[in-house]
Amino acid sequence: MKIGTRSLQLMTLIPALFALRAALAQAPPQDARVQDAFQRGAIAMRNGRADDAEKAFRLAVSLAPQLPEAHLDLGLVLGREGKLDEAISAIDAALHLSPHLDSASMFLGIFEYQANRPLKAESALEQELAHSPDNVEALTWLGTVELGMGHPERAVAPLDHAHELAPKDLNVLEYRGRAHSAVARESYSAMALVDPNSWHVRRVRAQLYADEGRHPEAIAEYVEAIKLETRNSDLYEALGDEYRASNQLEEARKAYAKELELSPQNLIAMYNLGSTEVDLGAAAEGVPLLTAMLARSGPIPVVEYYLGRGLVAEGSETNGVKYLEKCIADGHDSEVVKRAWYELARAYRKLQRTADAAHATEEYARLRELQEKQNAQQLQDWRKLEPTSPGAV
Numbered sequence: 365m366k367i368g369t370r371s372l373q374l375m376t377l378i379p380a381l382f383a384l385r386a387a388l389a390q391a392p393p394q395d396a397r398v399q400d401a402f403q404r405g406a407i408a409m410r411n412g413r414a415d416d417a418e419k420a421f422r423l424a425v426s427l428a429p430q431l432p433e434a435h436l437d438l439g440l441v442l443g444r445e446g447k448l449d450e451a452i453s454a455i456d457a458a459l460h461l462s463p464h465l466d467s468a469s470m471f472l473g474i475f476e477y478q479a480n481r482p483l484k485a486e487s488a489l490e491q492e493l494a495h496s497p498d499n500v501e502a503l504t505w506l507g508t509v510e511l512g513m514g515h516p517e518r519a520v521a522p523l524d525h526a527h528e529l530a531p532k533d534l535n536v537l538e539y540r541g542r543a544h545s546a547v548a549r550e551s552y553s554a555m556a557l558v559d560p561n562s563w564h565v566r567r568v569r570a571q572l573y574a575d576e577g578r579h580p581e582a583i584a585e586y587v588e589a590i591k592l593e594t595r596n597s598d599l600y601e602a603l604g605d606e607y608r609a610s611n612q613l614e615e616a617r618k619a620y621a622k623e624l625e626l627s628p629q630n631l632i633a634m635y636n637l638g639s640t641e642v643d644l645g646a647a648a649e650g651v652p653l654l655t656a657m658l659a660r661s662g663p664i665p666v667v668e669y670y671l672g673r674g675l676v677a678e679g680s681e682t683n684g685v686k687y688l689e690k691c692i693a694d695g696h697d698s699e700v701v702k703r704a705w706y707e708l709a710r711a712y713r714k715l716q717r718t719a720d721a722a723h724a725t726e727e728y729a730r731l732r733e734l735q736e737k738q739n740a741q742q743l744q745d746w747r748k749l750e751p752t753s754p755g756a757v
Contacts (some may be wrong), residue, residue, distance in 0.1 A: 398428045405437060417441045432462035440471060448479040464495050470502040473509070482513045493522075500530045507539050516546035563592035567599065579610045597626040597633065604636055613644050631657050639670040647674035665695035669704050676711045685711050702731040
């Protein structure tokens with residue numbers, strides 16, 4: 365497997381490095397001609413004149429053959445032009461003069477990879493990381509090379525490290541996702557070979573179906589897994605989640621009840637069953653579970669929301685309002701806060717707190733409108749990413 369799309373990023377990476385070098389690097393002050401060649405080369409690269417940049421850096425190399433930066437910059441220009449073998453020779457010369465020259469081993473690895481020599485690319489990138497372990501670009505390229513060689517398990521570590529350093533970098537996120545997905549697929553395939561009918565394999569299939577939103581298929585796989593592993597509370601929780609996602613609340617209740625039976629001290633199981641009971645209108649069964657959970661867990665907005673709803677449904681509006689107000693005060697999730705305002709408006713009306721009910725209704729409407737605008741903007745942003753169909757205007 366060969367991944368070539370990342371080579372396109374070099375077109376923006378190299379000019380960026382030249383911009384940095386133009387600002388920081390200085391040729392030997394005793395030779396104005398070398399300094400001038402460096403400056404002309406950097407300016408030419410920034411302006412997209414690769415031929416002029418190559419001439420300038422060839423001149424710098426001829427005037428100062430012991431200057432590693434001259435060889436490196438010439439190599440970068442040659443690589444930008446697609447002259448990979450010459451670029452690699454130039455960067456090798458730079459590294460011979462200065463083995464730890466900043467970014468030199470990284471670019472050597474990039475060009476070796478583009479020249480379809482992945483083992484040499486891997487070695488060069490590892491050398492770069494040996495003296496610059498937090499170089500995000502080098503880490504990402506090493507992960508890319510490992511993926512290209514069919515070693516996703518070796519790509520995970522450098523890409524995870526890159527993600528820690530640059531959590532919002534889209535390149536890192538993309539290749540990290542590829543690596544983890546590939547490792548997962550390999551593991552799942554190995555599981556199926558070891559025992560295709562095991563409950564582990566059934567659970568994996570169910571999880572894959574669930575990720576795709578194929579809830580009936582996920583439910584069927586979880587049911588089969590439970591037949592093979594009847595005492596596993598996690599399986600019942602996952603089955604309950606799928607029933608709930610399918611709006612089959614009675615079946616969800618049964619699954620969560622079994623989860624809590626098998627794991628009676630499990631706070632998540634208490635929440636799952638308690639909140640489902642409230643959704644089903646069985647507040648008398650749900651409220652004690654949610655109360656017990658909060659007593660042990662401390663404030664959790666979504667639990668406060670369900671407990672508040674349940675208390676109001678039982679006729680204890682004053683206590684219910686306290687929990688709904690607490691949910692709003694504690695909450696950061698706009699969806700649960702929005703729902704809490706809706707329930708508060710209803711509870712205030714029951715308590716004849718007209719002004720508070722009006723305020724809660726306004727807040728609910730405001731958050732709903734904000735959410736609708738955000739959803740519309742997200743849809744518009746995604747549409748911008750869609751390729752234009754042939755013949756489209």
